[in-house]
Amino acid sequence: MRSTVDNSTLFISVSPGNSLQTLSQKEISYLYDGSQSELYEIFKQCSLAVLNSGSEIDSVSELTKLHSDFDIKVIQQERGIKLELVNSPSQAFVDGQMIKGIKEHLFAVLRDIVFIHAVLYKTHDLDSNSADKNTDTVFNILRNAGVLIPQQDPSLIVCWGGHSIAREEYDYTKNIGYQLGLRGLNICTGCGPGAMKGPMKGAAVAHAKQRNAAGRYVGLSEPGIIAAESPNPLVNELVILPDIEKRLESFVRFGHGIIVFPGGVGTAEEIFYLLALLLHPSNTGQTIPLIFTAPTTSANYFKKIDQFIVLLLGEGVRSLYQIIIDDSESVAQSMSSAMAEVKAQRQRSKDAYFFNWSLTVPLALQQPFFPSHENMANLNLHRNQSAFDLAVNMRAMFSGLVAGNVKAEGLAAIDLHGPYQITGDAALLKALDDLLEDFVAIGRMKINSQHYRPCYQIIG
Numbered sequence: 001m002r003s004t005v006d007n008s009t010l011f012i013s014v015s016p017g018n019s020l021q022t023l024s025q026k027e028i029s030y031l032y033d034g035s036q037s038e039l040y041e042i043f044k045q046c047s048l049a050v051l052n053s054g055s056e057i058d059s060v061s062e063l064t065k066l067h068s069d070f071d072i073k074v075i076q077q078e079r080g081i082k083l084e085l086v087n088s089p090s091q092a093f094v095d096g097q098m099i100k101g102i103k104e105h106l107f108a109v110l111r112d113i114v115f116i117h118a119v120l121y122k123t124h125d126l127d128s129n130s131a132d133k134n135t136d137t138v139f140n141i142l143r144n145a146g147v148l149i150p151q152q153d154p155s156l157i158v159c160w161g162g163h164s165i166a167r168e169e170y171d172y173t174k175n176i177g178y179q180l181g182l183r184g185l186n187i188c189t190g191c192g193p194g195a196m197k198g199p200m201k202g203a204a205v206a207h208a209k210q211r212n213a214a215g216r217y218v219g220l221s222e223p224g225i226i227a228a229e230s231p232n233p234l235v236n237e238l239v240i241l242p243d244i245e246k247r248l249e250s251f252v253r254f255g256h257g258i259i260v261f262p263g264g265v266g267t268a269e270e271i272f273y274l275l276a277l278l279l280h281p282s283n284t285g286q287t288i289p290l291i292f293t294a295p296t297t298s299a300n301y302f303k304k305i306d307q308f309i310v311l312l313l314g315e316g317v318r319s320l321y322q323i324i325i326d327d328s329e330s331v332a333q334s335m336s337s338a339m340a341e342v343k344a345q346r347q348r349s350k351d352a353y354f355f356n357w358s359l360t361v362p363l364a365l366q367q368p369f370f371p372s373h374e375n376m377a378n379l380n381l382h383r384n385q386s387a388f389d390l391a392v393n394m395r396a397m398f399s400g401l402v403a404g405n406v407k408a409e410g411l412a413a414i415d416l417h418g419p420y421q422i423t424g425d426a427a428l429l430k431a432l433d434d435l436l437e438d439f440v441a442i443g444r445m446k447i448n449s450q451h452y453r454p455c456y457q458i459i460g
Contacts, residue, residue: 012085014098014106028081043113045227045408046240047072047085050105051092052230063228074110083110105231105238108145112240113223116141134366138241138249139355145239147218147254148354154342156216157335158188158255160270161195162263162444163229172295172328173198173261179332181206181215185339188255190247191219191238192229195261200234220254222247224407243368244399248273253356256342257289257335262301264444265405265436269398271305273365275313276391278320282360287345289338290321291331299325304438308431312394313387364392371400371410373417376456381424381432397422401436404455405445420456433458 048063048070071086083106092102128134142148157180161173177187177199187203189196200217207215219235222244231238241247251258252274260271274290277283292302302323309317324331345351349358369375379393403410404420414420422429436456439445445452 012088012098014085014103015080015082028076039114039117042223042227043109044070044072046109046113046223047106048089049227049230050109051085051089051102053092053099053102053105053233074114083107101233101236105235108238109226109240111145112141116144116242129363129367131361131363131366134246134363135249135253135357135361138246138253141241141246142239142250142254142355145237147237147239150352150354152353154256154339154346154353155184156186156188156218156255157199158251158258159195159199159261160190160251160258160263160267161261162267163190163192163194163196164264164444165194165262166298166442168295168297169262170194170198172293172298172326174202175328176259176261176293176331177202177204178206179328180335181212182210183332183336184210184212185332185336186216186218188216188218188220188251190225190229190266191221191231191235192225193232195263195267197232197234198261199259200232204234218254220247220250224403224409227408228406244269244402245366245368249361249366252277252288252361253359254354256353257338258291259331259335260290260292262294262298262444264439265398265401268305268435269395269402271309272391272395272398275309275317275320276365276388276395277359277361279313279317279388279391280360280362285345285349286356286359287338287341288359289335289342291334292321292323293327293331294325296326304435308435311431312383312390312428317387364389365395369396369399371403371413371420373413373420376400376420377423379422379424381422381428383425383428401456410455414455419454421459422456423459429458 045064048067052063067087067089069087070089073084075082075084092098139148159173159177165173173195179202180187180199181203185203187199189199196219203215204217207213216237217234218237218239219231220239220241221229221231222241225244226240239250241250248270251270258274260267274288278286278288278290292305294301302325306318306323322334324334343353346353346356351358376397379397380389381393381397383390400410400420404414422432436458440452440454
């Protein structure tokens with residue numbers, strides 16, 4: 001990689017140091033053409049977010065206003081491509097050179113936002129109404145990013161949780177990551193701040209103490225999220241999936257166990273996505289260890305989540321997860337022990353360790369949910385349906401609230417049409433309202449919770 005800085009114009013030229021070094025002339029042409037298309041604006045937003053790595057801003061509009069003079073262009077050359085940036089955030093540089101990790105993330109944005117659409121989508125049938133073809137899309141994107149590593153035993157622990165959490169919760173996530181790292185386990189998160197950063201930071205220290213130089217800190221995001229939430233500096237493998245549904249499928253096929261920390265509506269979406277999968281009859285034999293954990297001061301969070309889940313999906317759902325409060329060592333021991341069960345299940349199903357092909361992800365959980373006001377109002381949030389169907393609809397509802405909180409298109413829709421109107425079963429809506437009010441009261445919706453404006457209204 002190389003970069004040059006012209007201090008008089010704040011002009012920066014950056015060349016890749018990864019797989020984008022070896023492109024054919026046709027691929028270079030596709031890549032350049034893609035950067036000139038409708039993809040450009042989201043490519044620019046995501047690039048700006050990456051250059052602001054470590055920022056605590058979770059608003060696309062605020063970040064864009066702060067750096068209104070920023071620009072980025074893909075330059076086509078005979079020997080490859082380079083990026084030209086104007087007025088990049090100064091925190092991305094040290095002594096005039098772009099920080100290596102940020103440079104890697106910047107070209108991950110180019111690879112996943114532009115290259116995936118401009119090259120892979122042109123040359124392969126990657127999007128479809130077929131569940132199998134959608135899974136192939138996820139596989140191809142992960143493989144293209146180089147994160148699927150064969151011949152390694154299960155060890156990748158997915159950590160979900162809020163980007164806006166209290167200090168004590170953040171420290172607890174670090175302790176969990178530390179205990180996981182001591183046991184040789186690796187970390188995968190949504191790549192942002194808060195509960196997505198803490199486990200990586202703790203694991204990095206533990207890996208260093210164990211002289212484990214191959215520690216993995218994988219961040220999986222999607223354009224609407226990463227444009228609002230900059231990736232944290234610990235991420236050493238970044239993948240940006242085209243939409244939230246492919247991101248969620250990547251987590252469950254790529255990871256080997258899942259730990260959930262306290263969070264907001266994004267964490268609730270992830271919980272209901274996974275519960276829907278585990279409730280699907282075809283996944284009865286799947287081994288996906290799932291632990292909910294928090295420090296003692298936040299024990300009430302999972303008490304409420306547990307009550308809400310059981311109200312919606314029935315008592316039997318409790319068999320799908322453990323709740324462990326304020327015991328990071330027990331969480332890590334439990335997850336470490338479960339890796340042997342995951343390995344045995346993959347062997348029985350003759351499945352790969354690096355990608356869970358045998359897991360059934362139905363089309364209902366693959367097709368992107370567009371959170372328009374009409375779609376949000378029409379969601380079936382009644383209990384006169386199967387637990388699987390209700391979990392699918394609750395996942396979509398929480399996904400809409402994520403859009404209304406942080407995504408550019410969701411924020412614009414709220415500004416134009418007002419809050420989403422949520423209707424459904426009276427008892428369900430009361431429990432939902434209580435849960436969301438709690439999220440708002442303790443600042444789980446936004447980092448800057450003092451200025452939070454609810455993006456929803458419960459109509460019951």
